[in-house]
Amino acid sequence: MNLLPRPLPFDPAQMPGLSERLLNSHHSNNYQGALKRLNALRSELAAQPLSGQANYHINGLKREELIASNSVTLHELYFDSLHPAPEPMVPAMALALSASFGSVEQWQQEFAAMGKALGGGSGWVILAFDPRSARLINQWASDHTQLQAGSLPLLALDMYEHAYHLDFGANAGAYVDAFMQQIDWDKLYLRYQHAVHACSEGYEVEPDALGDSTILDVRRAGPFQQSAHMLPGARWQDPARVDEWAAELQPGQAVTVYCIYGHEVGRSTALRLRARGVDARFLCGGIDSWQAAGRPLVDK
């Protein structure tokens, strides 16, 4: 079955910093070209069994299939990473970047520096969620085939010359700066939520099953300060600073973390602790469901 190309998810005439001519050329020639190659390769692979063919033929077809497939995926993510008028980053996304890179600014500086370092060469800079470490990572790739195994790409910056040469010539740095201004934070956050939810399935705990686990309130600093209550026996730990306090917990220690609703703040913190060997789970529904069910709270 042939894959059909996805249209540009924005009006290319409206993208500040990147011309309509550049975006249309990139989409029509490079993205759709990769998609046509992928369809052709898969048709050829389906038409004749690989067994019995020469090794060089098998290797060539499967290598080209991988190149074309990843090129399609990364180009679709690249175009989906851009918005003509992006909304500001939501606090939970800022928290996720801060927990992994120290601050949003440090993430931005690292990501942009990696893009500029690829100027004159080719490749991708990818922000991805790495389930093993439960961290966001900035991944370097010099071609389409280099993706960190198991990671879930959330944002992609195309550093092949075809992505910028029409507008910027050899000035790759100006292209990177233009890209950084147009990141669609809402879509990135949605992808991050999906990644964290998918990786944290099975680590939830119901309110009546906390047992004698250590209870940690990991609501973001702002909402926690504005709240008057917390769960009995809990202590607050800043979810943006997991690395600073996680060493206080023992490998195998049973820990329950809770945030407001049991979404990605609590889930990602539990995953970060699990990556360090702590038997951490997140409270289903967070403190909101706990309170709604009439369970006890204490003053902070």
Ligand SMILES: [Fe+2]
């Ligand atoms: Fe490209």
